[in-house]
Amino acid sequence: MFTNFPFFPQQASEQAAQIDALYFFLIAVTGFFAVLIAVLVSVFAVKFHRRHGDEVGVAIHGSLALELLWTIIPLGICMVMFVWGAQVFFHMTRPPKGAMEIYVVGKQWMWKAQHRDGAREINELHVPIGRPVKLVMGSEDVIHSFFIPDFRVKADVIPGRYNTLWFTASKPGKYHIFCTQYCGTKHSAMIGTVTAMDPSDYQVWLSGGAGGGTMAENGAKLFADLSCNTCHLENGQGRGPVLKGLYGKQVLTTGGQIVTMDDAYIRESVLQPQAKVVSGFQPIMPTFQGLVTEEQLLQLIAYIKSLSEPTSSAGTGTPAPDATVKK
């Protein structure tokens, strides 16, 4: 019945080994102290066991030296844990530049993923090994959390904002995706599988799975369907700012604030256009709240992003690494 008796999850990402090293260090240190206390208490309890009914203990009031010793040593050890943990945390929360982006939307109770080339999947995620992958994640309803135990990565997926998570898968195989933030009745069914593949297999999978255009192409179509293009003209004569070349740049708002044109700002501008209006423009853009889904929003973002990329405006969106695959 129980042939499978694992103690540790698999190490299937490049981060996993770092986390496990930290884990073993923590087990060693805390294990030492737990055993130390257990041994001391047991030895004292036996050695000083009451021998007759009237016996009393020796009056010892304390020792400043000991108090300092058992304050400073644990504090020092804790600081080692803190620094090591912070280093790992910084590494894990800062995706490298050029990481392949995949967009994930959580909703009760499924995970939807869109690759920039247009491939879409539900409760599945296909990724190549050996290449940093960054997930940009939003939620359509309540808070979810995206967790791949074998990669040791997790991030909450929160409505109204984008959280990111990144990993470099290192071993081909299939691994669990769990939702770890309680999200309602079928929370425990909000699970999926991430398939880590050799880059060549991944390329084959992509070409088979894509249909109906890349994310940027779909975004461009939406951009026209929603008549965004009637104001955001490319020639600078429109009632809205020119979007070409703007992604990643800083803009000045009418409120005197400087904001970076990123995923979060685009999202906010579509849903709450009056929040941060670019200086020199009137607050006349209507809200698209309720008119676009979270997935469509991500497509619009992909399109606007593609306007600022050196490749063609509606390119594949995954430029450099393909070269390595095709060799």
Added chain:
Amino acid sequence: METTAAPLNYLNNGHGLASWLLTRDHKRIALLYLWSITVFFFLGGFFALMIRLELLTPAADMVQPETYNKLFTMHGVVMVFFFLIPSIPAVLGNFLLPIMIGAKDLAFPRINLLSWYIYILGGMFTLVAAITGGVDTGWTFYAPYSTSASNSHVITAGVGIFITGFSSILTGLNFIVTTHRMRAPGMTWFRLPLFVWAHYATSLIMILGTPVIAITVLLVAVERGLHLGIFDPALGGDPVLFQHLFWFYSHPAVYIMILPAMGVVAELVQAFSRKNIFGYTFVAFSSLAIAIIGFLVWGHHLFVAGQSTYAGLVFSIISFFVAIPSAVKVFNWTATIYKGSVSWDSPMLYAFGFIGLFSIGGLTGLFLATLGMDIHMHDTYFIIAHFHYVMVGGAIFGYLGGMHYWWPKITGRMYPEGWARFAALNIFVGFNLTFFPQFIVGYLGMPRRYAMYAPEFQIYNVLSTAGATILGIGYLIPMDYFTWSLKYAPLAGDNPWGARGLEWEIPSPPPTENFTATPIVTEGTHQYAPSREVGIV
């Protein structure tokens, strides 16, 4: 008038329901709390048993996920708000705090009775929520699920928690004023029993923290009922704001649960080693340090919620700081046993258990304070195991140890020691078998609040369920012999343990006014041997 054969005490001084329901005697109010929290404990335990039975197999076969979600929610709500938070303060604290400082009662006896009624009223709302269909948000009530998505009785349960909070606040106020104003002559701050210090620190958290949870559940009710956008982004709110508000109370609330248990253990270790505490001032001030620093660590619940990296750093380092006073306590208790006259009576067995299990609970907390580590462990069974080691291995072991230690004082009767030791062992084994496997399955990645789980996690869940069965039986044994002892057990006498402290200088059970004459205190508690400084190191 008082010349009857049986000496008049708080138990036989007045009969009938009204003499209990309208009492202003802190000892009788403590007993009112005792039976009410016991009812809630077994209710919460029943929910736990259902959870464990469901998790015996990976599929949701015994109950549907919908029911399972309500079970773990009600388990958390009942155990946290209606058992753990009131347990030691409202029962043992209520009974002992005035006696330990040489007072006749708490400063505000009527408010003390009012606290109990408020607690019962809050409990009723929560019971109504449970009976009419339950709540499925988890005891954490995270928005926007609780405000916009859940179809269960969120507001009713929230009102219950809101109301019960006032009971906590009033008890805290009562303890603080009593400790400041009602100490007997000679009972200086540094002669106070450590139990009193722990309750003083707990009371500070109760009065400073509880209003915040009250406001938070009120905001949930407002958003849910009136659709005012506070937490739900669809209404213009911020869901992470809820988490900040919730944990601003609920993390310190963990210390409301554990500090009184630490106070109990300090008493047990001294009484059953017949030795005064090692490093009194360090143990006393570590309670205050935990209470104060505990207010600054709430953000460690948000490491994966996308709060700023720098906020994460600050909350991580402060979380390590709060571990230090707990470590200081553990080392001082251990040092107290050294060269003591150590008895292995059942209360001390609970104290031994507490020291070991609380250490594991505290040390595994370090894993979670470590930023990079928490990413993997967050919301898995590792967390569940960690906080049950603190809440059950800590708070409940402290509570049971205290109940066994002071039972002769409270009732005037002993209990069967052999059964008590057997139950203590039973609870220790059952507890570890239940929760230790959860550390492993947590690191493997099993998320909390899952009705269904991956098959490779089953072995650990089977072990857990087996342990929970032993643990459940362990809890029933003391229920049985305590009840039996009320009528049939031998009389205890004033001081069956040979312990030192004002509570052991008065009759068992104590008279209504506690002391016939105001005691004059000339030394600290638990002075057994003639005082002399012994230098080590």
